[in-house]
Amino acid sequence: MKLRGALPAALLLASCAARIEHVEIVTVAPGGTAAVSSRTAVYQEALTLVLDALQQELGLPRLDVSLVLFPSSRAFERGLIEIGYPPALAKTASSFNGIGGARAVLVNAALVDRLTRTERIRLIAHEVGHTLQYQLGGGVRGASEQWLREGFAEWMARRVSARLRLGSLESLRGDLLGALAGARLGLAPAPFEELSTFPQWVAAQGRYEVPLYVQAYIAAELLIEMRGVPAVIRYFEWFKDSQDRERAFVESFGVTPAAFERQFQRRWHETVSRWNAFR
16 A cells, blocks of 8 residues: 655654554664564564565665554554545555555554564565655655555565575465456456556445456566566656656656556456466
8 A cells, every 4th residue: 555645754754643642663682682572572573574685686876664553453543544544544544454655554453453574574565666666756645656656566576585595486476366266257457447546446445346456466567578677777767857747657658558557358357267276
């Protein structure tokens, strides 16, 4: 997920903690300084591992990002409202594990505390992936496609997890695509035009039969196969200077969104058919 505003972590904390009790901020400990609590240490370790692995995997400058932990889904919802989410969107988004922004990842700790270490690291890697997208775009989301934001974040989370030896790339990919094992043959993907913005992405979660994160991952993986990771990086960098979504796509990937969607649909149906054999 992504954070609507580009607020720095300190401002997020000040805004939310002023009205919401027990909000906690977690940063990478300088020089090996011990965390103040075992719970903080768990998140601190995960964030440190993710940032190290992401820097090594993509060869990009180290990201500056913190985690803001909310003790409950209700506190998470209130925090989203504090930073500008409309109440209805905040209520729906409060069911998410986390939301990544330009300088901070908001974490619904009531849910994430229950995850295994591997699951928590993978989640934080996904959300930090959104931070990378923000920073590539000059600190703002811009008009970049939400489905590509989510798909590339899923791709990055699996690359980071593999680098950290939390599983092979094949097994980590299989964990995600396994959701298609129960999909009916002929299941159509959601139209990309219905997944372009964050509100559309949120609304689509209950509207389509399709596992949307799987769809987004397959699309991002196909783009990377076609043009490589540098093309995806260039795509997000495009939004520093322009909000022309279609031109950014064409200039970055050498194909129109409509033409790519046709290519993707072929890959989608091939993948569904392959995984359907595991039913």
